[in-house]
Amino acid sequence: MKTITLTLKKKSPIALEFDELIPDKVFDWEKVDFEKYQVPVGNRRFPLTDYFDIEVEGDAAGPEEVKMILDGDFGRVKYIGCKMGAGEIIVNGDADLHCGAEMEGGKITVNGNAESYAGREMKGGELEIMGNTREFCGCSYIGDWRGMSGGKITLHGSAGKQLGECLSGGEIYVKGDCDILAGIHMNKGFIQIDGDVTRWPGGQMKNGNILVKGKLGILLEGFVYDSVVADPVIDGKSFSGKYIKYNGDIAVNGKGNLYLNAEKNREFL
Amino acid sequence: MEYILKNGIVYDPANNIAGEKKDVMFKDGKIVEQVSSDAKVLDVTDKIVMPAGVDPHAHIAGPKLVVGRIYRPEDSRKGVTSKKGVCRSESGFSIPSCPATGYRYSRMGYGTVTEAAVPPLEAKHTHEEIMAIPNVDVTPLPLFGNNWFVLQWAKEGKIDEIAAFVASWLRIVKGYGIKIVNPCGTEAWGWGGNVHGIDDPVPYFDVTAREVVRALAQANEKLGLPHSIHVHPNDLGHPGNYPTTVNTLDCVKDIAKNGSKRNQTIHLTHAQFHSYAGTSWRDVESGAKEVADYINNNKHVTCDIGQVTLDETTTMTADGPMEFDLHELNGLKWANKDIELETGSGIVPFIYSGKAPVPSFQWGVGLELFLRIKDPWQVCLTTDHPNAGPFIRYPRIISWLMSNERRQEMMDNGEVRVWSYKRTGLGTLDREYDFNEIATITRASAAKIYGYQDRGELTPGYNADIAVYDINPNDIDPSKEPAAIEHAFGNAMYTIKDGQILVKDGEVVKVVPSHTIWTDVKGFEEQEKTVMEEVMPTFRRFYTVKFENYQVQDHFTPNPIVTEVQAGK
Numbered sequence: 001m002k003t004i005t006l007t008l009k010k011k012s013p014i015a016l017e018f019d020e021l022i023p024d025k026v027f028d029w030e031k032v033d034f035e036k037y038q039v040p041v042g043n044r045r046f047p048l049t050d051y052f053d054i055e056v057e058g059d060a061a062g063p064e065e066v067k068m069i070l071d072g073d074f075g076r077v078k079y080i081g082c083k084m085g086a087g088e089i090i091v092n093g094d095a096d097l098h099c100g101a102e103m104e105g106g107k108i109t110v111n112g113n114a115e116s117y118a119g120r121e122m123k124g125g126e127l128e129i130m131g132n133t134r135e136f137c138g139c140s141y142i143g144d145w146r147g148m149s150g151g152k153i154t155l156h157g158s159a160g161k162q163l164g165e166c167l168s169g170g171e172i173y174v175k176g177d178c179d180i181l182a183g184i185h186m187n188k189g190f191i192q193i194d195g196d197v198t199r200w201p202g203g204q205m206k207n208g209n210i211l212v213k214g215k216l217g218i219l220l221e222g223f224v225y226d227s228v229v230a231d232p233v234i235d236g237k238s239f240s241g242k243y244i245k246y247n248g249d250i251a252v253n254g255k256g257n258l259y260l261n262a263e264k265n266r267e268f269l
Numbered sequence: 270m271e272y273i274l275k276n277g278i279v280y281d282p283a284n285n286i287a288g289e290k291k292d293v294m295f296k297d298g299k300i301v302e303q304v305s306s307d308a309k310v311l312d313v314t315d316k317i318v319m320p321a322g323v324d325p326h327a328h329i330a331g332p333k334l335v336v337g338r339i340y341r342p343e344d345s346r347k348g349v350t351s352k353k354g355v356c357r358s359e360s361g362f363s364i365p366s367c368p369a370t371g372y373r374y375s376r377m378g379y380g381t382v383t384e385a386a387v388p389p390l391e392a393k394h395t396h397e398e399i400m401a402i403p404n405v406d407v408t409p410l411p412l413f414g415n416n417w418f419v420l421q422w423a424k425e426g427k428i429d430e431i432a433a434f435v436a437s438w439l440r441i442v443k444g445y446g447i448k449i450v451n452p453c454g455t456e457a458w459g460w461g462g463n464v465h466g467i468d469d470p471v472p473y474f475d476v477t478a479r480e481v482v483r484a485l486a487q488a489n490e491k492l493g494l495p496h497s498i499h500v501h502p503n504d505l506g507h508p509g510n511y512p513t514t515v516n517t518l519d520c521v522k523d524i525a526k527n528g529s530k531r532n533q534t535i536h537l538t539h540a541q542f543h544s545y546a547g548t549s550w551r552d553v554e555s556g557a558k559e560v561a562d563y564i565n566n567n568k569h570v571t572c573d574i575g576q577v578t579l580d581e582t583t584t585m586t587a588d589g590p591m592e593f594d595l596h597e598l599n600g601l602k603w604a605n606k607d608i609e610l611e612t613g614s615g616i617v618p619f620i621y622s623g624k625a626p627v628p629s630f631q632w633g634v635g636l637e638l639f640l641r642i643k644d645p646w647q648v649c650l651t652t653d654h655p656n657a658g659p660f661i662r663y664p665r666i667i668s669w670l671m672s673n674e675r676r677q678e679m680m681d682n683g684e685v686r687v688w689s690y691k692r693t694g695l696g697t698l699d700r701e702y703d704f705n706e707i708a709t710i711t712r713a714s715a716a717k718i719y720g721y722q723d724r725g726e727l728t729p730g731y732n733a734d735i736a737v738y739d740i741n742p743n744d745i746d747p748s749k750e751p752a753a754i755e756h757a758f759g760n761a762m763y764t765i766k767d768g769q770i771l772v773k774d775g776e777v778v779k780v781v782p783s784h785t786i787w788t789d790v791k792g793f794e795e796q797e798k799t800v801m802e803e804v805m806p807t808f809r810r811f812y813t814v815k816f817e818n819y820q821v822q823d824h825f826t827p828n829p830i831v832t833e834v835q836a837g838k
Contacts, residue, residue: 144343145601 001067002027002060004034006052008072008093014042015096016051019079023063023087023106031056063087063106075115081108084125100127103151116160122170124151132157135179138172139165145185148172164191167208171235183210186256190235204249205256209234211243215264222249223258228269232259244268270768271296271308274735277318278742280708282645283717283726287705288742293318295733298768302729315741316762319708321380321734322663323715323725326499326538326573327654329370330384330398330407332391333585336604337364337616337655341583344618355780363582363655367401372777373661375404378736378761381716381724381786383408385448385499385538386587388608389416390814392442396825399785404764404771406784406830408719410499411442412587413485414449415456417474417610417811418804423484424476432488433800436790436836443787443821445719445832446496447485450587452478454503455613463590464503466513467520478503479520486521486534492790492836493527495720497571499536505591506542511556514543515563518570527837530720532568532646539575539653541635550627555634555693561641564648571718572642573649576635576666577628578658579685581620586656589613610811621658623679629686631657633693639670640698645709646717663711664758670702671747671754704742723830733768736761785826793836 004026017040026034034054038045048054060066066087074080075094082098086106091099094112101120110118113131119138137159140147147166158176167186174182177195187206192213199218202210211234223246230242234257242262248254260268274293279286294304328334338345338361347362348369359369374382387395387409399407413419413435422430435447453471454464460472467478486498502517504510514537521535537543544560547553564570584595589605592615596603604616621628635657642648650667654660669676680690690696702710716725724732739762740753747754760775771779808816823829 140343141346142342143340 001065002056002058003067003069004029005055005057005069005071006048007055008051008074009053010051011073012041012051012076015076015078016041017079018077019082021068022081022084023066023068023089024083024085026068027060027063027066027087029056081106084108094131100125100153103127113157119148119151119153121146122148122151122153126152126154128154128156130156132159132176134160135162136160136165137163138167138170139163147186148189158195159193164189167191177214183208183256186210192237202249202256202258204252204254206252206254207256209257209259211239211259213239213261213264216260216268219246219260219268220249222251222254224248224250226257228262229259234259271304272311272733272768273304273308274311274313274318274737274763276312276314277316277737279318279727280705281320281727282705282709282713283320284728286727290315293727293735295735295765295768298733300727300729300731300733311763313737313762315743317704317738317740317742317757319378319736319738320712320716320725320727321736321764321766322374322378323712323719323721324374324379324382324651324654324660325536325649325715325718326385326575326651327382327660328385328585328656329382329654330367330402330409331387331395332606333386333614333616334364334398335394336606337583337585338366340602340604340616341618344583354776354778356777363580363659365659367398368403371403371405371780371783375764375766375772375777376761376775377661377663377759378738378764378772379405380734380736380764380766381406381408381721383410383445383719385410386450386614387411387442387444387448388587388612388614389438389442389444390608390611390812390819392444392821393825396443396785396821399783400825400827402783403780404766404777404783406724406786408445408786409443410446410448410496411438411444412448412450412612413438414452414481415454415587415612417456418807419485420453420456420471420474420476420481423481424474426484428484428487428491429796430800430803431484432491432836433793433796434804435485435488436492436793437797437801439788439790441820443785443826443829445786445788446494447489447498448501449482449485449498450501450612451503451505451591452481452500454478454591455587455589458589458593458613459607467503467516469503478517482517483520483524486524490524490527490534492793493834494788494790495528495530495832495834496718497528497531497533497536499538501538501586501588502543504543505539505586505588506545506595508545508547508549508553511544511546511559514540514556514560518563518567522567522569526569528720530722531718533571533718534569535571536718537564537570537572539651539656540572540638541575541577541631541657542653544634544638553627553630553692555630555637557634557637557641558694561638565641565643568647571647571649571714572638573651573653573715574635574638575651575653575657576639577621577631578652578662578665579621579623579628579632580658580662581618582655582658583616584619584656585614585616587612587614589615591615592617595619609813623685626686626688630688630692632685633689633695636669636676637693637695637698639702639710640700641694645702645706646714648710649715649718650710661759664755667702667707667711667758668747668751668755671707672749672751673699673701674748675751701748704747733765735763735765737763737765739774782828784828784830786830786832787826788832788834790834790836
């Protein structure tokens with residue numbers, strides 16, 4: 001097991017990019033390698049040691065034996081764990097854009113808030129965010145129609161707009177509230193939201209499941225009432241209580257399911 | 270500066286040189302017969318030497334490309350490289366950035382590329398983009414097949430007016446020749462429809478594709494333009510479209526040729542998309558044999574193929590209704606544009622996957638055409654970039670054409686589905702191209718089809734546009750080593766343009782501005798003046814721009830190569 005600890009000593013106003021510092025690439029790096037490394041900052045590179053104190057303990061034969069601990073406010077560090085395939089990254093602070101983007105395996109824990117695009121195009125692995133995140137969590141790349149396809153995102157705080165846009169697999173679990181258009185264009189996968197939702201979950205969804213335990217503001221017209229179901233089982237998870245089930249979005253001939261907590265959304269009945 | 274390329278094995282089909290060991294000399298940008306003893310020697314012993322490549326049909330500059338780049342950022346992120354040496358950073362796969370387009374053609378040993386669809390209204394934009402593409406000379410072909418003036422005169426049989434209009438418009442927009450895309454169909458798209466077959470009249474103008482194609486072909490030959498009409502027929506990509514294709518080719522058979530270098534009076538572009546039999550995608554079969562037979566029996570026709578490369582790409586064409594059909598078929602995002610009195614266009618991403626039956630079938634049809642057309646002077650290698658695949662796949666297509674074994678392997682191991690041989694005749698064809706035929710379809714035939722008098726050959730006096738590839742043709746068995754062929758043709762040992770070394774060992778070492786090749790017709794001034802008087806009232810009434818802002822001024826073509834044509838000669 002190898003533990004790599006980076007402790008922030010100077011926060012850059014221009015974002016640093018960490019997509020080269022993933023367990024898959026650094027599992028055989030020693031302290032001296034990190035000290036030699038130049039990190040991208042804007043359109044230039046600067047020594048990693050300008051920004052962090054570095055400690056490396058133990059040995060790893062592969063990325064799965066690596067634990068990276070990022071201590072401090074990483075709110076100006078983008079692409080943390082981007083494209084990682086194995087190992088673990090713990091951020092003890094906030095993370096900037098694209099945290100866990102395109103990750104295929106391993107685990108990232110953010111003990112703070114994450115900016116937009118967390119878990120973009122995720123294919124596997126686990127991303128846990130203890131705070132809030134902003135727009136496009138678990139989405140596709142801009143312009144693309146192929147979003148997150150595997151893995152799991154757990155969000156203990158609230159999510160922004162267009163959560164799980166173009167979702168085509170995997171699971172997103174939001175313990176807090178969620179803003180508009182969760183699961184827009186999704187065609188597979190499962191989004192669970194424990195808190196309240198402002199409006200329009202599942203816009204243009206083709207397939208997949210969305211479950212809202214809290215209160216919904218406005219439902220889209222493209223969702224057709226199906227039935228009230230008790231204790232539904234979705235993707236192998238069972239939920240106690242009564243839920244209003246809708247099908248949609250019929251605007252795109254969608255076959256998706258939207259479940260709303262019946263207790264909290266009585267006015268829709 | 271004098272150079273001598275020493276001991277290369279030369280393929281120069283225009284001069285009947287097929288694999289001879291000889292020296293090629295050039296001085297001050299031109300090929301010469303003799304150089305002095307001061308000439309710099311470039312040792313290319315036993316390497317392939319050819320004229321630089323000439324691409325007869327691609328979409329590399331203009332508003333379609335920009336819309337494509339704007340609405341497909343997911344394509345731009347592929348192929349990203351950072352600034353290196355003389356090169357700026359690159360981006361894009363199917364729609365590369367302008368500098369990347371130039372660098373990538375240059376690395377393949379190409380020197381000239383046709384931008385095959387210029388809406389005259391957007392010509393300024395096209396020329397601005399050409400200015401941003403380095404290292405390759407660009408030949409823009411303006412669109413005439415759905416132009417309101419042309420439709421009206423074609424209906425009335427006024428060939429002189431069309432000829433004068435074309436002569437004027439080539440000068441106004443700085444274009445090289447006549448491009449026709451889905452004649453009448455794109456205009457019908459303005460009415461929410463399309464035309465099917467060449468005898469289906471367009472709404473309002475009530476004229477058919479047959480009349481338009483014939484009228485433009487007659488005007489083309491009346492002026493004696495260096496290139497023939499360049500036709501994308503109706504019904505692109507529709508099962509059962511090959512009779513439309515053959516009828517389009519046949520409808521100009523009686524028109525006499527009037528051009529010094531070319532043999533053809535009609536050039537059929539991306540023939541692969543126009544060679545389908547059957548009635549629907551369920552029962553579609555290849556019509557390549559019928560189209561190839563027609564081409565084999567008729568010397569007034571040339572074609573390029575538009576070979577499917579099995580990649581994710583971006584389709585973009587002035588064939589607006591076809592793009593809408595494609596969007597309905599694959600459900601992916603669609604962009605559409607109407608160009609006032611002239612044409613329209615559409616853009617849809619497309620994934621040509623070898624795991625799907627239809628792309629496999631299209632792959633088979635393209636190769637079948639290549640193998641069935643006997644005379645390599647009648648066919649050119651294209652992918653209709655980016656419609657059937659990006660141009661950077663040309664080397665891979667060369668490797669397929671040179672290796673029956675590789676083709677069979679792809680069909681056997683499931684790289685392409687069974688429709689590639691069950692619905693086409695590809696499985697029965699074992700022809701393999703040799704290096705001389707490859708040199709013909711990638712440079713010599715295209716140069717001849719375009720009537721270029723300064724490139725595509727290693728004739729003394731011609732531009733020193735030369736490509737050297739790092740393979741010994743006497744040593745390699747292309748049938749067994751497709752990967753080596755692909756690598757060599759994709760990474761030129763030298764690309765020389767106007768006597769300057771632009772690429773060395775697959776790396777761009779010099780960046781030069783591109784030239785714009787356009788045609789200036791002389792001796793038709795009186796008729797042009799009359800026609801302009803007729804055109805202007807309509808122009809002022811319907812165009813949203815003023816004529817003064819429509820014309821392409823000289824500063825849009827800072828490096829022009831003007832082909833002067835004496836009308837009627």
